[in-house]
Amino acid sequence: MKPRDENKVNEIYAATLQLVKENGLSGITMSMIARKAGFATGTVYIYFENKEQLIVQLFEKCFRNYAQDYFAGFDPSAPFKVAFHTIWMNMVKHSTAKFNELIFIEQCFHSPFISEETRKTSKEMLKPWLDLIEKGKNEKLIKQLETPWLMIYIRGPVREMIKYAEYNKVKISKELIDNMFEMCWNGIRA
Amino acid sequence: MKPRDENKVNEIYAATLQLVKENGLSGITMSMIARKAGFATGTVYIYFENKEQLIVQLFEKCFRNYAQDYFAGFDPSAPFKVAFHTIWMNMVKHSTAKFNELIFIEQCFHSPFISEETRKTSKEMLKPWLDLIEKGKNEKLIKQLETPWLMIYIRGPVREMIKYAEYNKVKISKELIDNMFEMCWNGIRA
Amino acid sequence: MKPRDENKVNEIYAATLQLVKENGLSGITMSMIARKAGFATGTVYIYFENKEQLIVQLFEKCFRNYAQDYFAGFDPSAPFKVAFHTIWMNMVKHSTAKFNELIFIEQCFHSPFISEETRKTSKEMLKPWLDLIEKGKNEKLIKQLETPWLMIYIRGPVREMIKYAEYNKVKISKELIDNMFEMCWNGIRA
Amino acid sequence: MKPRDENKVNEIYAATLQLVKENGLSGITMSMIARKAGFATGTVYIYFENKEQLIVQLFEKCFRNYAQDYFAGFDPSAPFKVAFHTIWMNMVKHSTAKFNELIFIEQCFHSPFISEETRKTSKEMLKPWLDLIEKGKNEKLIKQLETPWLMIYIRGPVREMIKYAEYNKVKISKELIDNMFEMCWNGIRA
DNA sequence: GATGAATGAGCCTTCATTCAT
DNA sequence: CATGAATGAAGGCTCATTCAT
Structure with a gap:
């Protein structure tokens, strides 16, 4: 067997x-997926109940990857700027390495596949990142702004940078990364 | 048509x-569009050749709006920071007032509808914004980084801020806007 | 329009x-039905939500026809044998004229399409026939057997006769009908 | 196979x-059959070439059972009414004991699986029953009607009785059987 | 022009059948 | 032999598009 x-x-x-x-x-169909993966259409249905389940489960997996990658090597007890740098770099690495997933998640957020609930529980996975920002605020190292806005302020440039690089087939240099990090830091520092 | x-x-x-x-x-069909707009399916085909044309033309219109709104009241000869502030505020206003269009454009970028060419010509509409950034660089007011990265650095937080506010049904206060602007400015200033 | x-x-x-x-x-498919009816597959879906609905609604219509035809010209106040003969003849006529429907109903009874409830409510339509039999029993004209068995005893031969005639492409003569009726009557008479 | x-x-x-x-x-699939029988889908194909063969062979087996059961204990040389009673009782017993098979045969008659030929040869198995009826006619014990109609007249009530009992979960009493037999006999007697 | 019924290509899904284990 | 994953043709159904009214 x-x-x-x-x-x-x-x-x-x-x-x-x-x-x-x-x-x-x-722009995708189940047969396109099967063909690209290299087997027959019916085979996909052995592993997934239907198209919606495939999308939902992939979404959840991507979001788990996302949360996991963000916190690789992250030490909450490290000095704030060190920890912040770790996560910032992880964002860049994750978004670059798994650009497909970034785009997929973005598309799903405006699709009939992902329920309101899935969206919410997904966001909760980023709790440590939120906590870190709050720690930075407590230590008066960064601006006293409501945490979501600070998180967003960081995510925005990173995400756009990766997208730009991907769409325009540009390499992101070590130097650029350093510059970008500095800009992000200058933006939020107290 | x-x-x-x-x-x-x-x-x-x-x-x-x-x-x-x-x-x-x-998640959209021609009949959904017609119904929501308040007339019969066939009627849509009086005004648009087909679905693709509808999407493409709407995309172009949205992008024109986007470019236009960005430069409302923009005086290229004004002092850099003033001009920069004008455009930054326009970004915020446009993204808020026309959030639908923002999302639509984003979705289109990964769709079979929008050709590579359309994408490129669209971007050219933002030339004045690019020129302004270069002017700022020449005047040594902002970082000497390749212009696209600077543009991106600005667009990112604005876009994410608006999305966050929309999705979480949060109002964006005058104060927040000022804070965000300051952060953006601190990020790019020389 | x-x-x-x-x-x-x-x-x-x-x-x-x-x-x-x-x-x-x-042995039927929606496209077979559409083709036989002379239009496109999609057209069937304008008139019926899906295959199940088509089957269920046709079943209900057939059963209504069935009940209706049974009681054409039926006068409950007529002498028992007269009324009995009316219905018996209606059975024969209906089953012959609408043999398709007879078969359809029979097939539906063992299908996933027809719910237990539909089955039951359908049977209730034959109430007048049941009442007539009871009247016959009260008047001591027919056997004192539980009514369903008497009904069944009548339906059985009629149904089989029609089926046999249809399958073997035999005409049912006036004489045969008279003979059959007499046999049925002799079977149930007191 | x-x-x-x-x-x-x-x-x-x-x-x-x-x-x-x-x-x-x-409403049946090969995997449903396999699951219900307690083994894997592929196993069914070890014993049957394909679905059609499975149906056809089962049909033939059922029909053989049917013919066989009809003539259990049947003595063609016995007095007509005795022999007739034997077969009539066999019908009742068979239909009750093997109700599944009765339904299966009925469904098959209107399916793409059973060929015209299979239908015909099946019927020939009932020859002794036909012969008996003819004997009864020769002995002037029963009506001088074409034999098929007499056979049908008998089969009809029996079949309907069993179906009614099954569908309504009613027991068939010894008394009912006697009554039914008497009715059948009264129907056909000369 | 406006309508929505009609069309049929194409998508999602099922299932008879095959085949590697 | 037995298994159940793999296959892909075919069925149910949708929806972009057309067309009669």
Whole structure:
């Protein structure tokens, strides 16, 4: 007997992400996904109940990756700027390495697939990042602004930088990253 | 496909934008658009050749609005920071007032509807903004970074701020805007 | 504007009945139905929400026809044997004229389409027939057996006769009908 | 397709009959059959070439059972009424004990699975029953009607009685059977 | 022009059948 | 043999588009 090849799930995910980046959520079909992943349409239905489930589960996986990557090597007890730098760099790395996922998540947020609830629980995964910002505020190292606005202020430039680089096929240099980090820091510092 | 009754065209546009915000590009149909706009499916085809044309033309219109709004009251000969502030405020106003269009443009960028060419010509509309940044660099008022990165650095936080406010149904206070502007400025100042 | 052609519903019904007689419920597809009725597949979906609804609604219509035809010209106050003969003849006429419907109903009874409830309410339509039998029992004209068994005893031969005639392409003569009626009557008479 | 393990074949048959009774021919799939029979889908294909063969062979088996059961203990040389009673009782017993098969045969008659030929050869198995009726006619004990109509007249009430009992979960009493037999006899007697 | 019924290509999904294990 | 994952043709259904009114 041929056992259920759990690797196929990942191949389906990869195909989906690639296609969504290229064509948007509105431009993909189950047969496109199957073809890109290298098997028959019906096979996808062995691993996913239907298209919606595939999208939802991939969304959740992407969001988990996202939260996880953000906090790689993150030490909440480190000095604020060090910890902040760690997460900022993780953002850049994650967004670059998993650009497909970034785009996929963005497209999903305006789709009929993702429920309000999924959206909310997803955001809760970023709690440590929120906590860190609050710590920075408490230590008077950064502006006394409501935390979400500070988080947003950071995410915005990073996300746009990666998008620009991807769309225009530009490399992001070490120098640019340093510059960008400095700009972000100058923006929020007290 | 006779865009005579400019009024009807706008109703179709409005319905489309609303629906895309709610359901994403993947969640809209021509009949949904027609129903929301208040007439029969066939009527849409009097004003637009097909779905793609509707999307493309709306995209172009949105981008024109975008560029236009950015430069409302903009005086290139004004002192840099004044001009910069004008445009920054225009970004905020435009994104807030026409949030639907922001989302629509974003969704279109990853859709089969918008050609590479359309994307590029669209961006050219923002030339004055680019020129302004370069002027700021020449005057040594802001960082000597390649212009696109500076533009991006500004757009990012603004866009994210508006999205956050919309999704979380939060009002953006005058004070927040001032704070955000200051942060953006601190980020890019020389 | 082309108004919804309610006649199409009947054409769809007719096509379905014909196809079910020929191939059974398991042998029909929506496109077969559409083709036989003479229009495109999608058209069927203008008149029926889905396949199940089509089947269910046709079932209900057939059962209404059935009940109605049974009681054509039926006078409950007529002498028992006269009234009994009226209904018996109606059974024969209905089953012959609407053989398709007879088969369709039979197939539906063992299908996933018809709910237990529909089955039950359908049967209630035959109340007058039940009442008549009871009247006959009260008047001691027929056997003192529980009513359902008497009803069944009558329906059985009629149904089988019609089926046999249809399947073997045999005409049912006036004489045969008289003979059959007499046999049925002799069976139940007191 | 090696009907070696006759036991497994019977389990497949039993599962199929049960499912067809519950869902009709249109409501069964090969995997449903396999699951109900307690093994994997592929296993069914070891014993049957394909779905059609499974249905056809089961049909033939059911029809053989049917004919066989009808003539259990039947002595053609016995007095007519005795022999007639034997077969009539066999009908009742068979239909009750193998109600699944009755329904299955009925559904098959209107399916794409059973060929015209299979239908005909099946009927020939009932020859002794036909002969008996003719004997009764020759002996002037029953009505001088064409034999098929007499056969039908008998089968009809029996079949309907069993169906009614099954669908309404009613027990058939010894008394009812006697009554029914008497009615059938009174119907056909000369 | 406006309407919405009609069309049929194409998408999602199922399921009979095959095949690697 | 037995298994159930894999296959892909075919069915149910949708929806962009057309067309009769």
